[in-house]
Amino acid sequence: MAANNPNSKEKKSVMQSVLLCCKLHISESRNREALESIQRAAKLDPETVIVNIFEDREYNRINYTLVSYVIHDATGTPIYCPLQQTVVAIAAAAYDGINLELHSGAHPRLGVVDDITVHPLAQASLDEAAWLAKRLAAEFGSRFRVPVYLYNDAHPTGKALDTIRRELGYYRPNLRGIQWAGWPHLESLPVKPDEGPDVVSRARGITMIGARAWVAMYNVPIMSTDVSAARRIAARVSARGGGLPAVQTLGLLHGEGTTEIACILLEPNQIGADHVQNRVEMLAAQEDLDVEKGYFTDFSPEMIIEKYMKLINAS
Incomplete structure (x- = not known):
């Protein structure tokens, strides 16, 4: 059986039971042209469902909540989830339409695609969530050439998201009025990324990708x-x-x-x-x-x- 072509009975079963939820945080909520392009990308695969979109103009940030199923092989190993191609399509649209150097807002951020969290739902496990997070990290690093930091259950030692953010200066505003604008102007990355280059594109920034229980x-x-x-x-x-x-x-x-x-x-x-x-x-x-x-x-x-x-x- 092909990974992306389960028979209808098996497919219906997994679509109802083994689910992953991906929360995708993008640093933009004011550029309508960019947001429309992202929205089109999010709807390309009908097997990924957009459950929620939360826009905050003051923070200049938009959050997508996406859900889909996981397919396993005969040994129970996860091999396919539609979320992967949907998140990559959204990221491609975001990188094409958003330049972090032109971004400003009241919420901290370090990248255009700032944070991706994978949560298990229904009968899915944290291992399955971590599997998808690591696949996304590898693809982001190789395809988009952005440094990627894994966190929580996707990280080899379970390193927490807030710890990594502190190391990278996420919580330090770089504009008057305690606001954030452009790239934070780090001369070099103080922590080696888990995937992708050690050099940062100021237009794209970096991306955090993790897996953890629901927050x-x-x-x-x-x-x-x-x-x-x-x-x-x-x-x-x-x-x-x-x-x-x-x-x-x-x-x-x-x-x-x-x-x-x-x-x-x-x-x-x-x-x-x-x-x-x-x-x-x-x-x-x-x-x-x-x-x-x-x-x-x-x-x-x-x-x-x-x-x-x-x-x-x-x-």
């Missing part, structure tokens, strides 16, 4: 332009600052009159949005600042599977 993105608006206060609050909410376990945060500008505590919930079933919301409200009150209700940037795994199944069955 949730939850952002809490603060009605103030005081970025210093937002960063103080963010530090005290995060695990690194002695706050909530398994929570990572950034305090960022977010439009006129507001800042935002952008959070990654590493164990959302243990430390969820309600914990974060309560902690931000408590700390903001100490700064005499008002807080709005936070929001997720994506659906839950259960909702993503449900949406995938509905879209697949409809098509």
Whole structure:
């Protein structure tokens, strides 16, 4: 049986059970021509489903949530997933239409295709997610000639994403007003990439690709332009600052009159949005600042599977 031509019964079974979710973060949300080209590329393969698109103009960033199935050989080894060709097609469109040197926004980034995370869904495993992440990394490095850093379960030692980002200066703004613009102007890469060249194209930057268990993105608006206060609050909410376990945060500008505590919930079933919301409200009150209700940037795994199944069955 060909890897990309399973019979219909087997194909239907895997399309319903062994699923991978790819979250693709691209550094652009204002260039409509580039975004339309990316959107066309994302729809080329009908067996990859776009479950969610989240645009943030202030951050100048767009996130795609893509889902598809995995095919295995007779030994149970994964050999094919439509997500690979879809992500590569999206990346090709992104690199053609976006120049990182012309990019600016309130969210940190190090590349045009800034971050790709693969999550297992349904009966898929982290091993299968890591398999796809490593295949993508190899193709990005050879085809697009961008340095690629693997993280979490795709990395040989499980190195965390935030550790690599810190080493590469991801969290250091390079423009007034705590904003990011152009390439960060690193003279050389302080850490050798896992795939691709050691030399960085300033137009394309670098790419992070990882695999890990589900994480949730939850952002809490603060009605103030005081970025210093937002960063103080963010530090005290995060695990690194002695706050909530398994929570990572950034305090960022977010439009006129507001800042935002952008959070990654590493164990959302243990430390969820309600914990974060309560902690931000408590700390903001100490700064005499008002807080709005936070929001997720994506659906839950259960909702993503449900949406995938509905879209697949409809098509």
